[in-house]
């Protein structure tokens with residue numbers, strides 16, 4: 001029988017801003033509605049994670065509910081539409097990952113799992129991190145948007161008066177969880 005609770009996939013791809021992915025992972029792990037998080041890192045994602053946070057995939061796998069997946073394993077459960085899961089976020093999403101998803105190139109577990117989310121009409125959140133953007137990036141963003149993804153570039157808001165970088169990462173994580181359908185209380189939300 002299917003286990004109760006929500007299941008999500010979090011991918012960390014090879015772009016700057018892996019700390020935003022770590023903050024999102026921590027928030028997913030702490031959410032009582034979430035039963036399982038499949039964590040996938042691209043090879044450059046691993047490198048950026050280590051360079052920018054000093055963390056390894058093994059460190060992240062120690063968080064509760066996290067199942068670390070091998071990026072090359074196209075036989076992993078999240079590779080199949082028949083496996084029940086509730087959405088996926090790429091935080092950060094490289095321009096390369098965006099391009100592969102936009103063209104339906106499913107040669108890795110990240111791009112295949114994202115492709116499955118689109119075909120099964122499940123939430124797919126792409127937190128693109130690249131600047132400046134060329135025409136190909138802009139066109140790819142429109143393509144994935146039209147296919148059902150949410151394009152959510154890493155552009156944190158400053159109106160909540162962040163006390164530091166962790167606060168900034170965490171406020172952005174709240175917005176990613178919103179897009180996955182997990183609307184958590186957060187005192188940093190805008191109040192007029």
Ligand SMILES: Cc1cc2nc3c(=O)[nH]c(=O)nc-3n(C[C@H](O)[C@H](O)[C@H](O)COP(=O)(O)O)c2cc1C
Pocket residue numbers: 013014015016042043044045047048051093094095096097129130131
């Ligand atoms: C240290 C480092 C930082 C990078 N930062 C970015 C970035 O911010 N945005 C981006 O789109 N690509 C960035 N790249 C390039 C991508 O990692 C590269 O295009 C890669 O093929 C993307 O594939 P992936 O999504 O499977 O990781 C960076 C690469 C390195 C080595």
